[in-house]
Every structure is written in C-alpha cells, then in structure tokens.
Amino acid sequence: MIGVDWGTSSFRAFRMTADGAIIGRRAAPRGILHVENGGFAAALREEIGAWIAEGETRVILSGMIGSRQGWVEAPYLPCPAGAAELGAALVPIPFDGARLLLVPGLTDSDDAGTPEVMRGEETQIAGLLEQLGEDGIVCLPGSHSKWVRVTGGRITAFRTYLSGEAFAAIRADTILGRMMTDGPTDPAAFDRGVARAADHGHLLHHLFGVRTLGLFGRLGEAESASYLSGLLIGHEVRAALARAGTVHLIGAAPLCALYARAIATAGAQAIVMDEDAAARGLSRIARSASWT
Amino acid sequence: MIGVDWGTSSFRAFRMTADGAIIGRRAAPRGILHVENGGFAAALREEIGAWIAEGETRVILSGMIGSRQGWVEAPYLPCPAGAAELGAALVPIPFDGARLLLVPGLTDSDDAGTPEVMRGEETQIAGLLEQLGEDGIVCLPGSHSKWVRVTGGRITAFRTYLSGEAFAAIRADTILGRMMTDGPTDPAAFDRGVARAADHGHLLHHLFGVRTLGLFGRLGEAESASYLSGLLIGHEVRAALARAGTVHLIGAAPLCALYARAIATAGAQAIVMDEDAAARGLSRIARSASWT
Numbered sequence: 021m022i023g024v025d026w027g028t029s030s031f032r033a034f035r036m037t038a039d040g041a042i043i044g045r046r047a048a049p050r051g052i053l054h055v056e057n058g059g060f061a062a063a064l065r066e067e068i069g070a071w072i073a074e075g076e077t078r079v080i081l082s083g084m085i086g087s088r089q090g091w092v093e094a095p096y097l098p099c100p101a102g103a104a105e106l107g108a109a110l111v112p113i114p115f116d117g118a119r120l121l122l123v124p125g126l127t128d129s130d131d132a133g134t135p136e137v138m139r140g141e142e143t144q145i146a147g148l149l150e151q152l153g154e155d156g157i158v159c160l161p162g163s164h165s166k167w168v169r170v171t172g173g174r175i176t177a178f179r180t181y182l183s184g185e186a187f188a189a190i191r192a193d194t195i196l197g198r199m200m201t202d203g204p205t206d207p208a209a210f211d212r213g214v215a216r217a218a219d220h221g222h223l224l225h226h227l228f229g230v231r232t233l234g235l236f237g238r239l240g241e242a243e244s245a246s247y248l249s250g251l252l253i254g255h256e257v258r259a260a261l262a263r264a265g266t267v268h269l270i271g272a273a274p275l276c277a278l279y280a281r282a283i284a285t286a287g288a289q290a291i292v293m294d295e296d297a298a299a300r301g302l303s304r305i306a307r308s309a310s311w312t
Numbered sequence: 313m314i315g316v317d318w319g320t321s322s323f324r325a326f327r328m329t330a331d332g333a334i335i336g337r338r339a340a341p342r343g344i345l346h347v348e349n350g351g352f353a354a355a356l357r358e359e360i361g362a363w364i365a366e367g368e369t370r371v372i373l374s375g376m377i378g379s380r381q382g383w384v385e386a387p388y389l390p391c392p393a394g395a396a397e398l399g400a401a402l403v404p405i406p407f408d409g410a411r412l413l414l415v416p417g418l419t420d421s422d423d424a425g426t427p428e429v430m431r432g433e434e435t436q437i438a439g440l441l442e443q444l445g446e447d448g449i450v451c452l453p454g455s456h457s458k459w460v461r462v463t464g465g466r467i468t469a470f471r472t473y474l475s476g477e478a479f480a481a482i483r484a485d486t487i488l489g490r491m492m493t494d495g496p497t498d499p500a501a502f503d504r505g506v507a508r509a510a511d512h513g514h515l516l517h518h519l520f521g522v523r524t525l526g527l528f529g530r531l532g533e534a535e536s537a538s539y540l541s542g543l544l545i546g547h548e549v550r551a552a553l554a555r556a557g558t559v560h561l562i563g564a565a566p567l568c569a570l571y572a573r574a575i576a577t578a579g580a581q582a583i584v585m586d587e588d589a590a591a592r593g594l595s596r597i598a599r600s601a602s603w604t
Contacts, residue, residue, distance in 0.1 A: 130511075130513060130517070130521075131511070132508070132513075134518075134524060135521075135524040135527070135530075136520075137527065164520060179513070180517065181514065181517050182517075182519040182520045185486045186478075186482065186516060188485065188486075189481040189482050189485035190478065192481070192485050193480065193485050194480075195477065196474075216424070219422075219424040219426075220422075220424065221424075221551065222515075222547060223514075223515055223516070224473040224475050224544070224547060224548055224551065225422070225474075225551065225552075227478065228428075228456060228472040228474045229422075229427075231474075232426060232427040232472075235429065236427050238427075252516070255516060256514070259513065259516065259517065260514075
C-alpha cells in the first residue's frame, strides 16, 4: 500500500508492506498551497505513479489534502477517536488505477465551547499509540502547536496554540523584529525567554520587554529572536502543561529540541519521537479499516 | 510660550499664555520618522517660525523627539517623578532665536527587573494631575499601551503592553488576517472578544479560536477584526487592572471608547480625558521649572 501525508506546505509518500514496513519514500515541497487549479490528481500521479505502475493499488492519505482548500473535503470526526474510528470514517476519492481513501480530521471544543480542529496530526498520533501506551500527552509543535490528550488508546481532547505563527508575525511586522539579526538559535537567550514566561505579567507585557532589554543593552541583536522564541514557547508550555509528567513530541527535530528544553524548565519530561509517525499511523488506520 | 508634542508619527504645537491657556495650535503628520537627515531644526522653524517672529522665545518639547532617533537624546529619569522632577531635568537644545528645552522620558522596572520606558506620556500625565487628584490609574492606549500609577502627584510605576502592535502584526501576517474584511468596529463582536479573554486558556490558544470560529461559521469576516481587537484589549485590561477602581484614559477618542467598554466589562470604571493633556503638561512642567 501507499501512505501519503499531504499538508499545507509539504508532500510525503511512503510505500509500505501490509504490516507497515517502509520500503520506499518520496518527499517534495508540494503542499496543497503549491498545487494550482486543483491539480491534485496530476500531482499525485507524478509523485507516486511509478509505484502504481509497479502494482500498488491502495493509497491512504491524511492532512490538509482533506480540507476545504484541498482535494476533497472530509468532514471532521468528533473526539474521542482512535485508529478504529478514523478507519471507519475514511472518505473515497475517485482516481484512475488505484483506490484512494482519505483520513478525516478531528474536532473538539474547549471548556468555553470554542471549536478545535486538526488534520494530519490524528494520523501521526495513531502511529504513536503502541509506543505511547494507552494514555499520554502528545505535543506537535509548529505554526499552530497542538497539545493532545490520549486516553484508553484514543484522542480524547486537544488544544491549539498559535505560537509559531505569532512568532513569525511579531518578528516580521513589529519594532521587535527590527532589532533582530538572523542566525542559529542561541540556547542561552532562548532559556532566558523561557524563564521570563514564568515571571509575573502577561505575554503582551513581556513582549515589550524584548524591546527595552535591547534598548538598555541587555539583549543583543543576535540574541533577541531566540529570546522571543523562548518567551512564546515558554508561555505555551506553561499554559498547556496541566501537570508534571511526560510529553511526547512529534515534529521537526530542531523545534522539538527547543520544546524539550522549555518542558524540562517547566518541571516535566519530554520524549522526542521519530519522524515516521505519519507512515505508521496511515498503515495502522488502513489495517483497522480491514483494507490491507 | 510654545509647547511641542513631537512623537514618532505626528507633530503638535501649542501657543500658550503664561498660565497655560491655549491661544494657537498647529498639527502636522510630521513625526520624527518623517523628518529626513536629522532636519529637526528646519522642520521646527517651518512649523512655529511665525510664532517666534511674533515674539515667542521659549519652546518646551516632549515625546520621541528626545529619543536616540530624535534630535537630542534626553536621558530617562527614574520613577517616581512628577512635574517638579521633570522640570528640574529639562535638556537644552541649541536653536537660533529661541530657547528650547526638552522634557526627558521616564524609566521604571517591573518586579522581575525588566526595564520600562516612556517618552511623551509623562508630559500628558503631568497635564492631568489637577483633574486626577493625588492618586490614580492612567491608561494611554495605543501601539504600546501604557498603564501608569500616580501616587502623591507623581508617577510611581508603569507597565507597557504591546497590544496595538501585536494586533496589527497578527492581522497583517497570519492566517487570521486572511479571514478579515475592513470596516468599522463591530461593537458586538468586540464585546465577544473581550468576554473570550476571561475564559480559561492562554491568549495564544484564544488566538487560534478566531480561526476556528470563522471556519465553523460562528464569526463572520466582517466581525473577526473587531473580535481580535476585543480579545487583545480584553487580555490587556484583565492583566493590567490590579483591582476595581477608576481608570483615566488618554488617547484618540475611538480607541479610548473601546478601552472604556473593556474596562467596564472587567468591573472597573473608565473616564476619558480630553486630548489637550500634552499642552497642559508642557505648560505645567515649564512653570515648575520657573521658566515662564
């Protein structure tokens, strides 16, 4: 079978055996935002047509490809949901030469009734369940970071934080960004930002401190982007981490390493998972649908 | 005498009698960012040269004109400070045909030792002291909103919130902004954002809700900028307002009206002050310096 993790900015495909072993991979910077005029069928054929020609006939897809801006919109499934519920709600997509099924995203709502959504993360988490055990906390950092509670092998609740996108906007478009030079993350400055998040005062006040520390020569231009990153991630971790415990991180390795630092500072423990969770999740959901 | 409130984006001048009555006004979109190559002397002469020719010889200036990016840098004065301390620390600027004195800005530091700064607001507050009485809370909303405590007729502490600039950056540069249309503030949507700020959860989580409420058809494109504004101002007011009481607002009338709504929702009372506080403050500081 073929598993496809097709997001906003990237495309990853895995050729797998019936029990989920990965025997081929493709990756391209061909997220749904980079496919013009709805040309998803042609794009998919270019990426995995060779595997189909070699006899693969089953393709399972997850991610933003199932959103309103994607190929076919798959309605959100409510929490709680695990591999069985996801497998029972797959959405077919017509395609010549192979059978295509789409994993739906999930929805939840917070205490005040404001909706939550994910697309793609549910599949990565489904791929982690064996390592995670029945219960746990998973964090998927990024533009829209997700904090997910798993209970009894199913996703029972999740919350999203706009930290990554807020960082980019504040850096690009405020006076704080004008004081920042590019460069690798400075771990000491990042840690200072994380520590600042624990101080009295609101994030909107702490943000102004990035400016004044620079003005008074206490934060260098090469340090202030790292400090801002630590400040935002520190605020997110403190708000999301209800209690000490273990957080399983899924995502790009450098970002996971930063989150692990902030989680440790907050008194919890982080375990960074490998990056093939999506492939394992696609395989597991397909198997739960008795499809392989 | 002549008083000049010269900020980042605007220039305002007042011709006043010795006891502070305003007998002439000028305003121009000629903030320090719009004056090229340090041509502050020429710009000032264009704006108030006629008054000098008519016999005015004393000019007192406040605002970002005294910053590192301005004409002459006036070192920050530490809190507590009132009109007497400001008047004793005026910085002269050489100028043909008139005597120019610059009001310094103020500095403070928060509980954790992070610096705070203001330039111009100290003068507006000095102009309010008679109406305010000896003690009070003043809020000056804007890109960098200031919340100021006045005790015994002097500014004793202040905190800055980056709310206005964060609003602009999030609107310009995130997926939230792509769902917003321009238009006048929608009071009901603004109030929903203010109410949301009181819900459990962090601002970074509440921000993501602007997206999902739109996605689920519960917040229209014409409403979501107002909701975001209410969310940020609501967070700021809740963080800054230590206790119920009266907040004196100084600033542009439409923005003060929005802050007054959010302050009332938080259980306190707001009084919007008139916009000539800067002129009165310049006159009062000049008088305390025995200069008129």
